[in-house]
Amino acid sequence: MVDLSNNFLGKTAPNPTVLAxxxxxxxxxxxxxxxxxGAGMVTIKSLSLQPRKGHKTPVIVGFDMGMLNAVGLSNPGVEFGVEELKVAKKAAKVPVIASVFADTTENFAKAAAAVMPAQPDFLEIDISCPNVDSEFGIPFAADPKSATDVARAVKKVVGSVPLIVKLSPNVTQIVPIAKAVEAAGADALNCINTLKGMVIDPIARRPVLTNKFGGISGPALKPVAIRCVYECYGAVKIPIIGTGGVTTGQDAVEMMMAGASAVGVGSALYYRGLDAFNLIATEMKDWMKKEGFSSPKDLVGLAHGQ
Ligand SMILES: Cc1cc2nc3c(=O)[nH]c(=O)nc-3n(C[C@H](O)[C@H](O)[C@H](O)COP(=O)(O)O)c2cc1C
Structure with a gap:
């Protein structure tokens, strides 16, 4: 018998999928x-202290193996978001992850404190968006010291709410960053945010996105995400949400074998619709049944061997 229910830092989800x-x-x-x-846990779109419009359109384009986006973190702000998180907490019946981002360490702590009244099950900090460099400079996730400062400052204001730090693939070495945020008090990692890229329109003779650069997500990102999860799993003790290109149940199995304890699902919604969560969970279950696994936790880190 396969039971897909999944424990993540003490919270039980019906399956390992997480709305990214x-x-x-x-x-x-x-x-x-x-x-x-079918989402096992759900994450809100990242919130900032003030509402943001984001970048000028076009902000998203599909290509053969994925998507490129430079939405620019548009959101209605924490004041609006905290009320919606309260609604989610009542209505979703699965663990709810708040997500915030900011331009400074101090504002990260303020934004984190502002969502606490909703009592989210987890707080994720997005220190890794690759689409806002022109405004905010190099992401905090690109440097162990900056990542540490933010994680430490946020950890101080979240009390008992576990802190998830979302890391970036846009670094030469992800492991020092993972270790630094673990030492700063992070309770979990989310690997990874999007990978910086560009798509050119040859007829227009210019990049498609107004922002020129964007973040790659979807199937093209999967091997990068799996590599990042694999590297971090070998280096830290805290659990990891593996995010990037998971579209099928087998993708989710691979991500868990790399070391993920839960699996983020985002772009798959464009390819498979909202039912992507149910489809991925069912495919996982079928795969596990065929291969003789009874619980997702038995898959975690399997690719690392004995
Ligand atoms: C349109 C779009 C908007 C996103 N917005 C956020 C965001 O607000 N905060 C965040 O942490 N990640 C954001 N991401 C990154 C996703 O959460 C995820 O890390 C990434 O898309 C890789 O997963 P996927 O391949 O399953 O989509 C966004 C991605 C896309 C495509």
């Missing part, structure tokens, strides 16, 4: 809808 931040927006009911369609 940035998909399904910021409303409590849209997060609840993802849960109804």
């Amino acid at each position: 931040s940035g998909f399904m927006g910021v409303t409590g009911l849209s997060m609840a809808s993802a849960a109804k369609h």
